[in-house]
Amino acid sequence: SYAYERHKSRSLLLEKWTTHWRSTLKANSLSSPADRLPPSLKPRKHFCESKRAIYGQLIQCRTGHAFTGEYHSSFVPIETTSCSCGECIQTREHILASCPAYEPTCDLLCSASEDLVITDILGTVKGIEALADFLKETDAFKK
Numbered sequence: 001s002y003a004y005e006r007h008k009s010r011s012l013l014l015e016k017w018t019t020h021w022r023s024t025l026k027a028n029s030l031s032s033p034a035d036r037l038p039p040s041l042k043p044r045k046h047f048c049e050s051k052r053a054i055y056g057q058l059i060q061c062r063t064g065h066a067f068t069g070e071y072h073s074s075f076v077p078i079e080t081t082s083c084s085c086g087e088c089i090q091t092r093e094h095i096l097a098s099c100p101a102y103e104p105t106c107d108l109l110c111s112a113s114e115d116l117v118i119t120d121i122l123g124t125v126k127g128i129e130a131l132a133d134f135l136k137e138t139d140a141f142k143k
Helices: 002-023 045-049 052-063 069-075 092-097 100-110 118-123 125-137
Strands: none
Touching: 045 052, 045 125, 052 118, 052 125, 092 100, 092 118, 100 125, 118 125
C-alpha cells in the first residue's frame, strides 16, 4: 500500500542519514559538544516551542557561531574578545559555566547538568531546554 511504501521510504532515509551523521562526526569542531542528538525526521520540541529569537540564539550557541570573543577572534577581528567580567577570551564555556555575570541564573543550567558540563548542556534534550530558559532570562550570546 501507499502508506507502507511511504513508511518504508522514510525509515530508509532516516537510516541513511543516521549512518552518514555517525560517519562524519568531528571531535574538534565548534559544534562537536552539541552534536550528540541523532537525526530525526520531526522537529525537536525546542524548535517548535521556542520563540524565534531564542531559537536563533540556541542554534548559534550550539554551533559555536554566537556573539562571543572566541567567535569574534576568528570571524570579526575588529570586535573585542574579552568578557565584561575581565576574562581575556570570552568563550561559550566561560559564559555557561564560570562567568560571574551569569552566576545568578546558573541554577537554570544546573538543572540539566549539576557540574555544568558543556556537552550535557548543548547536546542533550534536557540541556537544550535548560539553555533555552537561561537565554530567556539573560542577555547571553546577544550583541
